[in-house]
Amino acid sequence: MSTAAAFVIELPVGSLAIHDLSTGHPAATAPVVLAVHGITANGLSWRRVAEEVARRRGPDAVRFLAPDLRGRGDSRSVPGPYGLGAHVDDLVATATAFGSAPVLVGHSMGAFVAALAAARHPDRFPAAVLVDGGLAFPVPAGLDVDAALQSVIGPAMDRLSMRFADPAAYLAFWRQHPAVGPILDGPAGEAARAYIEHDLVEGPAEPGHGDRWRSTCVLDAVRADGADVLADAETHAALRTAVGQGVAAELVWAERGLLDEPQGLYDEQRLATIGVPDGVRTTQVDANHYDVVLGETGVRAVADAVERQLGA
Numbered sequence: 001m002s003t004a005a006a007f008v009i010e011l012p013v014g015s016l017a018i019h020d021l022s023t024g025h026p027a028a029t030a031p032v033v034l035a036v037h038g039i040t041a042n043g044l045s046w047r048r049v050a051e052e053v054a055r056r057r058g059p060d061a062v063r064f065l066a067p068d069l070r071g072r073g074d075s076r077s078v079p080g081p082y083g084l085g086a087h088v089d090d091l092v093a094t095a096t097a098f099g100s101a102p103v104l105v106g107h108s109m110g111a112f113v114a115a116l117a118a119a120r121h122p123d124r125f126p127a128a129v130l131v132d133g134g135l136a137f138p139v140p141a142g143l144d145v146d147a148a149l150q151s152v153i154g155p156a157m158d159r160l161s162m163r164f165a166d167p168a169a170y171l172a173f174w175r176q177h178p179a180v181g182p183i184l185d186g187p188a189g190e191a192a193r194a195y196i197e198h199d200l201v202e203g204p205a206e207p208g209h210g211d212r213w214r215s216t217c218v219l220d221a222v223r224a225d226g227a228d229v230l231a232d233a234e235t236h237a238a239l240r241t242a243v244g245q246g247v248a249a250e251l252v253w254a255e256r257g258l259l260d261e262p263q264g265l266y267d268e269q270r271l272a273t274i275g276v277p278d279g280v281r282t283t284q285v286d287a288n289h290y291d292v293v294l295g296e297t298g299v300r301a302v303a304d305a306v307e308r309q310l311g312a
Contacts, residue, residue, distance in 0.1 A: 007065075009093050016090050017074030019043040019066045021050035024059025031310055032102035034091060035066040036110030038133075039149075039225055040156045040217045042073035044195040045107065048188055048294055052303040062310065065102070067094060069113075071221025073198055082224035084109075084235055088117040095124055103309045105129040105302065107293050112136070112229050118242035118249070119234075127248045127309040131302055132265055132289050134251065135274050136229070136236040149226045152258065160219050163211035170200050170213060179260040179288045188294045195294075243277040248312050250281045250305045254298065256288035265289065281305075 006020035021035075021043075033053065035046040043066030050064035069087055070078035080086075091113070095102055104125050106114030111133030118125040150157050164170045174196050175181045183192045201216050228235050243249055253266040268284075276282060285292055285301045292298035 007097075009067075009090070009097055011070075011078060011090065011093065014070070014078035015075070016070065016078060016094065017043070017068045018094060019046075019068070021047055021064045021066055022059070022062065023051060023054040024061075026060050026063040028099075030061060030063050032095075032098055032100040033062055033064045033306060033310070034094060034102040034104055035064065036087070036091070036104065036106035036113045037066065037069060037072075038108030038110055039222055039229070040072070040160065040199070040215070041107070041110075042068045042195065042198050042216070044073075044191075044198045045293055046105075047191045047194065048299045049105070049302050049306070052299050053306055056303065056307065057310075063098070065094065065098070067091075068198075069110075069221075071218035071225075073216050076201070076216045076218055080220065080224070082218075082221040084113050084116050084225060084228040084232065087113045087225070088120055091117050092121060092124060101126055103127045103129065103306060105131065105306055106133065107131040108133040108289065109225055109229050112235050112238070115238035115242055115249075116235050118247040119238040119245070122242060122245040122247050125247065127312060128242065128250075129302065129305040129309055130239070130249065130251045132252070132254045132292050133229075134239055135266070135271070135276065137270075137274065139231045139236075145223055145227045145230060148230055149222070156258075157222070160215050160217050160222065162214070164200075164213040165211045166213060167197055167200055169211075171196060177259075179256075179258060179290045182260075183291050183294050187296065188291070192294055239280070240277045243279055248309060249277075249279075250283065250308065251276065252283045252285060252292065252298075252301050252305050254285050254287040254289050254292040258289040260288045281308075 007018040068075040104114040111130035287298035
């Protein structure tokens with residue numbers, strides 16, 4: 001159920017869909033926020049953050065852009081190579097098209113993309129807000145990427161090989177998710193439904209059943225991106241590299257996890273073990289991994305960080 005993107009960036013092969021989530025009509029000279037979604041998400045996951053930034057600064061004050069990364073949403077037909085470096089190149093193409101040095105904000109995998117983009121191109125991306133991602137843990141020996149992704153993102157990974165009878169069935173699947181279900185039934189329900197339904201495309205029926213609806217996410221893209229998040233040395237060093245080159249950066253992290261469990265991806269002890277680079281402001285939020293960009297508390301905290309970087 002595609003929601004038409006506002007812009008299309010032509011790539012060497014294929015095109016990247018860009019959602020303009022600005023609520024007004026920003027001038028060409030308005031500052032830009034470029035928002036990068038998570039590993040199985042899409043650009044519409046940023047709608048509530050964009051609305052909060054616009055509420056505070058005025059509907060015409062900031063242009064808020066959120067691409068569907070290659071292999072997802074309306075950019076699903078962009079072919080490989082996949083991996084975080086390809087996303088960085090796509091962000092550079094986007095920033096070039098809009099002629100700006102945007103504030104990057106990335107959620108989950110998107111935080112790793114934002115950190116890598118800032119590390120490789122600190123002049124192009126001088127400020128970054130990382131939301132529940134961007135800082136990596138040590139890599140275990142003999143890492144099985146698929147098994148690791150399954151252990152981390154669980155149901156979000158499962159759905160990539162599933163088929164659904166109709167959009168209502170897809171929403172019903174998500175309503176069973178302990179972190180996402182309450183969002184769908186709360187104040188953010190409309191935005192969450194639009195984001196979820198954008199990750200749905202109708203295709204031919206497969207042998208054995210008539211269900212035709214599936215996620216837009218390309219499994220090979222998810223695997224390649226997940227491998228970089230889990231094990232790529234440049235990606236793991238990216239935030240420290242970026243800060244060392246003068247990039248202003250913040251980390252906003254959720255207390256609870258991807259299934260709304262009490263233990264989130266980060267906590268104070270884990271961050272101390274990883275080692276947050278000096279100068280990176282950290283903000284702890286009473287939220288889970290999903291509602292940190294969809295729920296009231298998380299949205300306010302992320303918008304605070306974006307505002308600080310816009311002001312800087």
